[in-house]
Amino acid sequence: MSLRHALLAALAQGEASxxxxxxxxxxxxxxxxxxxxxQLYRDLERLEQDGLVSARVVEQTRRPNKRxxxxxxxxxxxxxxxxxxxxxxxxxxxxxxxxxxxxxxGEPGAIIAAAAERIGRSREKLAGYDQMRERMLSGxxxxxxxxxxxxxxxYLTLMAGRMYEQMNIRWATTxxxxxxxxxATASG
Numbered sequence: 001m002s003l004r005h006a007l008l009a010a011l012a013q014g015e016a017s018x019x020x021x022x023x024x025x026x027x028x029x030x031x032x033x034x035x036x037x038x039q040l041y042r043d044l045e046r047l048e049q050d051g052l053v054s055a056r057v058v059e060q061t062r063r064p065n066k067r068x069x070x071x072x073x074x075x076x077x078x079x080x081x082x083x084x085x086x087x088x089x090x091x092x093x094x095x096x097x098x099x100x101x102x103x104x105x106g107e108p109g110a111i112i113a114a115a116a117e118r119i120g121r122s123r124e125k126l127a128g129y130d131q132m133r134e135r136m137l138s139g140x141x142x143x144x145x146x147x148x149x150x151x152x153x154x155y156l157t158l159m160a161g162r163m164y165e166q167m168n169i170r171w172a173t174t175x176x177x178x179x180x181x182x183x184a185t186a187s188g
Contacts, residue, residue, distance in 0.1 A: 003043045004052070005032045008071065008079045011053060013151060015070035018044060044069055053080055100175065106186070108179040115172040115179075122168040129162045 010016075011025050020039050021044070029072035037042075047053040055067045071079070096114055103111045134154055137145050146152055 002049055003033070003035050003039060005079070005082050006035070007040065007043055008052065008075055008082070009153070011071045011152065012074070012079060015068050017058070017068050018031060021067070021069065047075070056084040064070060068074075103179070105182065108183055112176050112179050115175040118172045119169050119176075122165040122172070126162060126165040127171070128160055129165065132158055133162070 007021070010021055012026065014064065016024055018037075018041050022040050025040060027037065030187070044053065044055075048055055048069070051072060053069045054072050057065050058068050059065050077130065084143050096118060099114065100111055133155075140148070149155065
């Protein structure tokens with residue numbers, strides 16, 4: 001997968017300026033694909049050159065004019081073709097796991113601290129995802145939203161992000177408990 005497919009997926013929700021798309025990307029896509037604003041703008045230009053998106057200028061008063069992008073028919077076809085191809089299995093690359101693999105049984109303090117930091121970051125992300133979820137549901141329950149919403153993909157990817165962070169919290173808690181118990185047993 002490339003950033004271009006993530007951008008096409010974000011534009012499937014409707015036209016957007018580069019700035020609006022960056023915000024939409026942060027809210028709906030960043031939990032599974034990250035990119036800088038510069039990368040987004042660069043790839044938007046390429047998508048336009050490839051005929052997968054079109055852009056129009058929207059004149060504004062008291063603000064600079066903005067370009068608004070939308071999917072073309074070719075862009076929708078590319079997104080459909082991408083969706084039909086089998087997904088490659090994800091590859092996990094996690095620096096913390098390398099450190100954990102090499103933990104010194106007598107000195108687990110740094111790893112315990114790193115696991116606690118991981119829990120903190122995951123709780124923050126989870127709180128943000130919960131806010132997004134409430135905005136998406138907009139007073140509806142989940143079953144109602146999934147039945148009536150035009151697009152359920154953004155909600156389902158949000159749920160994957162929530163579950164990932166919940167798993168991170170449970171796993172990092174287990175790491176802390178295990179290392180703390182081993183340290184106490186070794187000391188006692």
